[in-house]
Amino acid sequence: MTWTSFHRRGEILRDVIASANRRRDGRLPVDLPGVAETFGDELTLLGALQLRWHTRLAGQIERELMAEPLELEDAVVAAWHTAADELPGVRAILDRERTAPSTPAISDAMAKATAKEHLLLAMMAGRVSTPDDAAARVGAGIEDRARATYRPAPAATPAPHGLLGRLKAVIAA
Numbered sequence: 325m326t327w328t329s330f331h332r333r334g335e336i337l338r339d340v341i342a343s344a345n346r347r348r349d350g351r352l353p354v355d356l357p358g359v360a361e362t363f364g365d366e367l368t369l370l371g372a373l374q375l376r377w378h379t380r381l382a383g384q385i386e387r388e389l390m391a392e393p394l395e396l397e398d399a400v401v402a403a404w405h406t407a408a409d410e411l412p413g414v415r416a417i418l419d420r421e422r423t424a425p426s427t428p429a430i431s432d433a434m435a436k437a438t439a440k441e442h443l444l445l446a447m448m449a450g451r452v453s454t455p456d457d458a459a460a461r462v463g464a465g466i467e468d469r470a471r472a473t474y475r476p477a478p479a480a481t482p483a484p485h486g487l488l489g490r491l492k493a494v495i496a497a
Contacts (some may be wrong), residue, residue, distance in 0.1 A: 335361045337372055348479070350420030367429050370421060373414050375438045381407040381441070385448045397449040397466060404470035409477040435453025442467060
């Protein structure tokens, strides 16, 4: 992958995430310009979105844990809530593909990604020390708790994109 294609891929992925966050309908925005040429198929696009979610979640967990909370699990749940607020459309897509995968390959990929997320949640909450089936069950319980206590933030007005967009917003205000 060339430097140019790497940046182009990142640009298209940002557009996909922005569209998903606006729509929040749980459908992959494969209709956007450049998506088919950049990602090739739905599985590749879904993999990029899953990676973005996992990275955001892990970062939020690290931020929460830096405050040295007394209850690690509460911090992990709060981090899940923050990540879900920051990527609501991505979370909706992942949830939809997890419950009703469009292909067997997507079903397999979502099962693996979900298991890894559960391990992350359980280990960062300090509830387990080894990545095994018991840890996955503990992580699933933490995710269930996060979902049960989650109150989605209202849809925000999209931020202006780029310098020109910010300048227009300032002039309009």
